[in-house]
Amino acid sequence: MSLINVDQSKCIKCGICTSVCPSAVLSLDKTGPKVTAANNCIACGQCVAVCPCEALDNIKSPIAEQTDIESFPVINSKTAEHFLRSRRSIRCYKDISVPREKLLELTKIAHYAPTASNSQGISYIIVENKSVLENASKITFEWMESQLNNSPHWSFSRHVKNYKATGIDTVLRNAPHLILATAPNNFKNGRENTISQLTYVELYATTIGLGSCWAGLFEMCAFSNYSPLLSLFNIPGDRVITGAIMVGYPKYKYNKLVNRNTLNIAVIN
Structure with a gap:
């Protein structure tokens, strides 16, 4: 079967x-678009989506599975700026579980983020079990303490000391949920694709009343392949954790937009 089918009655x-x-999968001759390098197709669907006459169909991204866009952009620039700037990293959560359908909604949105050459390849683990999250924090603190003996880290000592003195969890912040991203351990775009996808999650979360925060200390432990942590989540040997974010209902409301440092821009003309 051909990669693309062209309706000659519609093609202009x-x-x-x-x-x-x-x-560079397609070329154009007097009869219309032709496939010149089918193996190069990354199934991005751009050829089908851009056709002004709906004359093109691609078996890797069928027109029947694409959704019509009535208007674009759907929000003005000022609204977009306000929305993007109002996103905050949430470190204080209500002690309320998020319905599973909302968590699944977040991972679905993640799936639509741009990835390197449309490689995608990221899978997700949604953690709802509170005891598992508590164990994950404990294991991460143990790992941080073990690192202090050989290679002191500027923040590890502070986190470990506070945890021992107060029991306050600065790893997962008592978040009710954790979303883990995983990828095959030989997948070269795993981290980059994860950052793109979880950024979508962070932005979308605010639209359904949720907050999120990257679990940086947890990630450092996971990226070191610390076996107790990987075993806790049953990560198979052929996969690695590529990212993690906390998710829950924000405990507090932020009423101000915060500025960033002065932006340094260079222009080459």
């Missing part, structure tokens, strides 16, 4: 599909 031979193809 504009060549837009060949122009937007990121992998």
Whole structure:
């Protein structure tokens, strides 16, 4: 079966599909678009989505599975700026579980984020069990303490000391949920794709009343392949954790937008 099918009665031979193809899969001749390098197709669906006449179909990204866009952009620039700036890293959560359907909604949105050459490849583990989260924090603190003996870290000592003195969890912040991203251990774009996808989660979470925060200390422990932590989540040997974010209902409301440091910009003209 051919990679693409062209409805000649609709095709106006504009060549837009060949122009937007990121992998040079298509070329244009007098009869319309032709496949010249089928193996290069990354299933991004741009050729199908951009066609002004709906004349093109790609078996890797069928037109029947694409959704019509009525208008774009859907929000003005000022609203977008306010929305993006109002996102905060949430470190204080209500002691309330998030319905599973909302957590699944977050991972679904993550799946639509841009990834390197449309490689995607990220899977998710949603952690709802509070005792598992408590154990994960405990294990991470144990790992941080073990690192102090050989390679002191500027923040590890502070976190471990406070945890021992007060029992306050600065690893997972008593968040009710944790979303773990995993990828095959030989997948070269795992971390980059995870950052892109979990950024989508962070932004979308605010629209359904949730807050989130990257679990940086937890990630450092996971990235060191610390076996007690990997065993806790039953991570198989052929996969690695590539990212983690806490999720829950924010305990407090932020009423101000915070500025950043002065932006340094260089322009080459």
